[in-house]
Amino acid sequence: MRRIGEGRPLHxxxxxxERAGAHCGHRNELRTLKRWVIENGLLSKIQITGTxxxxxxxxxxxxxxxxxxxxxxxxxxxxxKEFIKKSL
Ligand code: FES
Numbered sequence: 001m002r003r004i005g006e007g008r009p010l011h012x013x014x015x016x017x018e019r020a021g022a023h024c025g026h027r028n029e030l031r032t033l034k035r036w037v038i039e040n041g042l043l044s045k046i047q048i049t050g051t052x053x054x055x056x057x058x059x060x061x062x063x064x065x066x067x068x069x070x071x072x073x074x075x076x077x078x079x080x081k082e083f084i085k086k087s088l
Pocket of ligand 1: 015016017018019024025052053054055056057058062
């Protein structure tokens, strides 16, 4: 085992799984969000990772936030961005 790097202060895992009955699969929004992070100079502070099902399937964007260790549901990409700005 070897250490390969230190994590960023905030890491958001966003479900992009496409499942019938759930609307988590916003792959285009994941790309948009990553671009927004870069354009706003936040790359050293936050990492965004797309994941498969986080177990809270629903109508909105499901995220797990580290190091808070909390799951959130966001109604829009705008809400995710506001959360990031507030958290940093
Ligand atoms: S499919 Fe997204 S949380 Fe289950």
